Amino acid sequence: MLHKLTNDIINGKRLNATDDLSFLLTEELEDLCDAANKIRIKLCGSHIDLCTIINGRSGKCSENCKFCAQSGYHHTAVSSYSFLDEATIVADCHANADDGVHRYSIVTAGRTLTGKPFEAALKAYARMHKECAIDLCASHGLLDENSFKALKSCGVKMYHANIETSRRFFPNICTTHTFDDKIKCIKMAQGAGLHVCSGGIIGMGETWADRIDMALTLAALHINSIPINVLIPIQGTVLENLDQLSEDEILRTIAIFRFLNPSADIRLAAGRTLMIDSGKRAFLSGANATITGNMLTTTGCNTAQDKAMLTSMGLDIQRRR
Helix, strand or coil, X not given: CHXXXXXXXXXXXXXXXXXXXXXXXXXXXXXXXXXXXXXXHHHHCCECEEEEEEEEEECCECCCCCCCCCECCCCCCCCCECCCCHHHHHHHHHHHHHCCCCEEEEEECCCECCHHHHHHHHHHHHHHHHHCCCEEEXXXXXXXXXXXXXXXXXXXXXXXXXXXXXXXCHHHCCCCCCHXXXXXXXXXXXXXXXXXXXXXXXCCCCCHHHHHHHHHHHHHCCCCEEEEEEXXXXXXXXXXXXXXXXXHHHHHHHHHHHHHCCCCEEEECXXXXXXXXXXHHHHHCCCCEEECECCCCCCCECHHHHHHHHHHCCCECCCCC
16 A cells, blocks of 8 residues: 555555545655655655755844744743844855755744844845855745735745644744734735745644644645654753653654645754754655755754765755756
């Protein structure tokens, strides 16, 4: 059954909530991952999409997301600072472009980025678009329609807005904004002509059904890039005492997302350090993209090491023209 379904998906079939999805949890892990990898090869090829981010504004966030080190509701060791200066951002973008990274994004803490900080971001994007051979992405919270249009006019191609988890589980993670706020944001970004990068975090106490529902929601939204973060519990947050996920559980999740989003970029994000060899097996289980570089919110992966690993696997990391 798995072999036939895999070929059906390659030939255009798309699974939804009305299908029997129990196989995603009952198939042997190795078989499911091998099938997901086959889908990845046939529909996405051997190219691995690399992106890096810079933490453009850190800490004192008004939102109460239970996982986040930057929330003002928590007491963590994260640094707090206002929006970075343009020269720092542009220099970092140049360095990543020179390293062969494909995408670059400024990420800012807070419900949204407005006023002078947003104007500063637009100036930085316009300059990076002019100077750097790299695709630009942005992550600035719950923006409005005009802000999305302004980003696009400055050369931004993709907007990042995680839905974090399923609709059912979302209120257990955040109450200062809603799941519908996230969906509205995504649809406005798409309406402004931007591609959208949206995924979530696993290991926050959600069920397998929640993970499947999140994957189905993203498929219905036609999301191009799906980052899968694995929670690394941070001291000072509400989720600091949760157990970390096993690598097998992470790999099954990646395979599930490939089955339910066959042609999307399934992007490894935070939590790669929980897997052997920075998630090498994940790239043989359906993943075809990753966040790289030396900066995530709390941990990062070295670009040179990632490029060496991916190249040794016979995967393509050249910039697409």
